[in-house]
Amino acid sequence: MADNKSPIMERIAEANKAATTGIDAKDIKNWITIYIMGKAYKVPADLTILAGMEYAGYKFVRGVGCRQGFCGACATVFRKKGDYKLQTGMACQTRAEDGMYLVQIPFTPAETADYDITKEPYEASVFIKYYPEVARCVSCNTCTKACPQDLEVMDYVQDAIRGDFDGLADVSFDCIQCGLCAMRCPAEIVQYNVAQLGRRMYGRYGQGVPDHLRKRVKEINEGTFNEEMAKITACPVEELRQIYTEREKEPE
Amino acid sequence: MTTTKTETTKTTPTGIAKIPYYPGCTLKTTAKNFENSAIATARALGIELLEIPRWNCCGTVFSLADDDLIHHVASVRNFVRVQEMNDYGLVKNENRLVTLCAMCFNTLKSTNLRMKNNAEDLSKINDLMYREEDYQGKVEVLHFLELLKSLGFEKIRDRVKKPLKGLKIAPYYGCMILRPQEIGIDDPEDPTIQKDLLESLGADPIDTPYKRVCCGSYQTVKEKNIVAELAYDILSHAQKEGAEALATVCPLCAFNLDNRQKEVKAAHPDFEEIPIFYVTQLMAIAFGLGNEFYGFDQNYIDPRPLLKKKALIEQ
Amino acid sequence: MIKKVEITSENDKFLNKVNELSGEVVTLCDQCGTCSGGCPLVTEMDITPSQWMRLVQLGLKEVLDFKAIWLCASCFTCTVRCPRKIDVSKVAEALRQIILRKAIDYIDLKAIPKDELACLPQIALVSACRKFTG
Structure with missing residues (x-):
C-alpha cells in the first residue's frame, strides 16, 4: 500500500469513522459487556458485533466489507453467556449481547483448486478430481449448523459427491463464501469452494444460455448500442454522474 | 425374514408395493446402469423402489474401531429419512430400506445392528443429531437380492420373456453381501442366491471357487496393480470353468473386475477380456425391457457382441 | 531365527490399546x-495376518511399520473363518487407527493423478478415505 491516500482507502476510512463516531456516550442509556478475545469491553446495547467492536476501539481494514450481510468478510465465532455452544455468524448481522465472548475469523486460508471449466466434462467426477476430500464427509451436519446463511450445507456437499449439479446450485445459491463451514468441518472439506465449482459448472453446462441474454449479445455484436456507448464514453464526469443518478431504476 | 414375506404378500397383483430405496453415490454416477436396470426390473415385478428424499452418502465401509461413533452418523441419518417417509405418508408402515450397492448394504446394515444392540450408542448419535427426529431403531436393511428372494424366484421365472438360454454366467459375490456372518445374506463360503436368480432367468450359472474371494476393494485407489492381479485370478478362473461373463451386485467389484481389465491385459497379454454385468442388467434383458434400461454404454468391456451372438439383443 | 523379547508394562499398554480399539481379545x-x-x-503382504496377531500379543509396536496392515481390504474372510472367533480385520483396523489418529495419513489425496481421480468411482474414494485418512 504505497499510496495511502488513494480514494478507496479514504472511503474505507470514512466508512469506519461513521460507524465509530456515530454514537455519543452521554446519549446511551443501556450498556452491555462483551469479551473480545477474552478482554471485557463496555459497549452500548443494540449494536451489532461489528459496531460493538468498533465502539470498543477496533479498526477494521480487512475482515469487513459491505456491512449488509452480503459479502461474507466479517465471519465471527461467539459464545453466549451461560451457553456451551460455540456459534457462528456475520459480525455485521449479529447483535452483540451482554456477556458474549467473541473473536473474528477475518480470513479462511482454504484451498481454491485451479481448474478451467471450459475443459471439464459436465460430470460428477469433476468434484472428486479437484476436491477429492469431499469423499471424507461423515454427514455430521456441523457445516449446516455453522452456516450464517442458514443453508443446508451438508446437503449440497452430498449433491457434490453424487454429482447433482442442479441440487447443489439450488441449495448453495445464497452462499456468501464466509468460510465458516470449512473452519468447522471435521473432514477438512472446503464446502464453499466446492459449491463455487459446482455453480460454475451448472451455469455453463446445466442451465444453458437464456434467450434474453442471447438476444442482447446479438444486439451488441450487431452494433445496436454503439452510438449510445460512444456518447456515454465521451461524456464529462459531472454529466455522467447526473445520468447515473437519474437513470431508470427497477421498481422497488 | 418371516416379516418380509408377510409384508410382500400384502400387495395384490394389481397393487404396486412402494419400498424406500437407498441408492448411494456410485449408483448415481458410474453405476447408473445398475440403478436404471434395477428400478425397471423391480417395477416389472410390481415393486416401486422409492428413492429416499435427502439421503446422504452412507460413508461406505463400516467403521471397525469400537470407539468410533461418528462414522455411524451418516447411516443413522438415512434411517431417520425412512422414518420421515412414513411420517409424511410417502410409504405406509414400511420400515424396510432396500439397497443395491453391496457396500452401502454392508455399511447400513452393520450400523443398524450396532444401533439396535447398543442403546447407549444410539442415544449418543441421536443427541449429536439434535436437529433431526430421533432414530427409533425400527428400520430393516435389505439387499435387493433378498427382496427378490422373498418374492420367490418362481415369480421372476414367470416374468421372463427372453430366457438367457446358453449364456454362461459366473456369479461373483465379493465380500460385502456375505461377510461378516451376521450381515451376510447367504452362506459366506458357498453362496447360491445369484445362481438361483440366474437359473430363473434361464441362464447357465457357472460355479467358481473365486465367487467369494475379495477383488481388492478400495486398494484400487493406491494399489491398482495388486487389484489387477486379484481380478486376473477371479476372471481367469471363471473363464477356465467356461464362463462367458460374470455377474455382480457391487459397483466397486464391477469397477475392479471390469475397468481394471486394462491393467490385467497389460500384465497378462494372453488374457481375453470378459464382460461384467450387474445382475439386474441380465434381469432387464430376460424381461425384455428394452435398450434404454440396459445401460451398456457404462460397461467398460462391451457385452453387446456376446449378447448379439446369443441372439439376446437385436443386431 | 530366535529373537529375545523383553515384555515390559509398555508392551502391555500397547496390547490393551489394540484390544480396546478393536473390541477383540487378541491373546x-x-x-x-x-x-x-x-x-x-497375503501374497502381497510383508507379514501375514497371524504374524501381526502375534506381534500384538507380545505388545510390539513395530507391527505398525509393516505395510500388511494397510493392504488388508476388510474383506472379512478371516473374520468368518477364525476358529477362535476373533475378528482379525478389526485388529488391523485398530492398528491403522493408532497411526491415523496421530494425523498421519496413509494416502495423500492430492498426490493421486487427476485423471486417475476422474475415473475412480465414488465408492472407491469414499472407502479409501475412511481407511487411509484420519
Whole structure:
C-alpha cells in the first residue's frame, strides 16, 4: 500500500469513522459487556458485533466489507453467556449481547483448486478430481449448523459427491463464501469452494444460455448500442454522474 | 425374514408395493446402469423402489474401531429419512430400506445392528443429531437380492420373456453381501442366491471357487496393480470353468473386475477380456425391457457382441 | 531365527490399546494360521495376518511399520473363518487407527493423478478415505 491516500482507502476510512463516531456516550442509556478475545469491553446495547467492536476501539481494514450481510468478510465465532455452544455468524448481522465472548475469523486460508471449466466434462467426477476430500464427509451436519446463511450445507456437499449439479446450485445459491463451514468441518472439506465449482459448472453446462441474454449479445455484436456507448464514453464526469443518478431504476 | 414375506404378500397383483430405496453415490454416477436396470426390473415385478428424499452418502465401509461413533452418523441419518417417509405418508408402515450397492448394504446394515444392540450408542448419535427426529431403531436393511428372494424366484421365472438360454454366467459375490456372518445374506463360503436368480432367468450359472474371494476393494485407489492381479485370478478362473461373463451386485467389484481389465491385459497379454454385468442388467434383458434400461454404454468391456451372438439383443 | 523379547508394562499398554480399539481379545489367538491361509492379499503382504496377531500379543509396536496392515481390504474372510472367533480385520483396523489418529495419513489425496481421480468411482474414494485418512 504505497499510496495511502488513494480514494478507496479514504472511503474505507470514512466508512469506519461513521460507524465509530456515530454514537455519543452521554446519549446511551443501556450498556452491555462483551469479551473480545477474552478482554471485557463496555459497549452500548443494540449494536451489532461489528459496531460493538468498533465502539470498543477496533479498526477494521480487512475482515469487513459491505456491512449488509452480503459479502461474507466479517465471519465471527461467539459464545453466549451461560451457553456451551460455540456459534457462528456475520459480525455485521449479529447483535452483540451482554456477556458474549467473541473473536473474528477475518480470513479462511482454504484451498481454491485451479481448474478451467471450459475443459471439464459436465460430470460428477469433476468434484472428486479437484476436491477429492469431499469423499471424507461423515454427514455430521456441523457445516449446516455453522452456516450464517442458514443453508443446508451438508446437503449440497452430498449433491457434490453424487454429482447433482442442479441440487447443489439450488441449495448453495445464497452462499456468501464466509468460510465458516470449512473452519468447522471435521473432514477438512472446503464446502464453499466446492459449491463455487459446482455453480460454475451448472451455469455453463446445466442451465444453458437464456434467450434474453442471447438476444442482447446479438444486439451488441450487431452494433445496436454503439452510438449510445460512444456518447456515454465521451461524456464529462459531472454529466455522467447526473445520468447515473437519474437513470431508470427497477421498481422497488 | 418371516416379516418380509408377510409384508410382500400384502400387495395384490394389481397393487404396486412402494419400498424406500437407498441408492448411494456410485449408483448415481458410474453405476447408473445398475440403478436404471434395477428400478425397471423391480417395477416389472410390481415393486416401486422409492428413492429416499435427502439421503446422504452412507460413508461406505463400516467403521471397525469400537470407539468410533461418528462414522455411524451418516447411516443413522438415512434411517431417520425412512422414518420421515412414513411420517409424511410417502410409504405406509414400511420400515424396510432396500439397497443395491453391496457396500452401502454392508455399511447400513452393520450400523443398524450396532444401533439396535447398543442403546447407549444410539442415544449418543441421536443427541449429536439434535436437529433431526430421533432414530427409533425400527428400520430393516435389505439387499435387493433378498427382496427378490422373498418374492420367490418362481415369480421372476414367470416374468421372463427372453430366457438367457446358453449364456454362461459366473456369479461373483465379493465380500460385502456375505461377510461378516451376521450381515451376510447367504452362506459366506458357498453362496447360491445369484445362481438361483440366474437359473430363473434361464441362464447357465457357472460355479467358481473365486465367487467369494475379495477383488481388492478400495486398494484400487493406491494399489491398482495388486487389484489387477486379484481380478486376473477371479476372471481367469471363471473363464477356465467356461464362463462367458460374470455377474455382480457391487459397483466397486464391477469397477475392479471390469475397468481394471486394462491393467490385467497389460500384465497378462494372453488374457481375453470378459464382460461384467450387474445382475439386474441380465434381469432387464430376460424381461425384455428394452435398450434404454440396459445401460451398456457404462460397461467398460462391451457385452453387446456376446449378447448379439446369443441372439439376446437385436443386431 | 530366535529373537529375545523383553515384555515390559509398555508392551502391555500397547496390547490393551489394540484390544480396546478393536473390541477383540487378541491373546485368544492360538496362531493356527487360518486367517493367513485364507487372506486374498497375503501374497502381497510383508507379514501375514497371524504374524501381526502375534506381534500384538507380545505388545510390539513395530507391527505398525509393516505395510500388511494397510493392504488388508476388510474383506472379512478371516473374520468368518477364525476358529477362535476373533475378528482379525478389526485388529488391523485398530492398528491403522493408532497411526491415523496421530494425523498421519496413509494416502495423500492430492498426490493421486487427476485423471486417475476422474475415473475412480465414488465408492472407491469414499472407502479409501475412511481407511487411509484420519
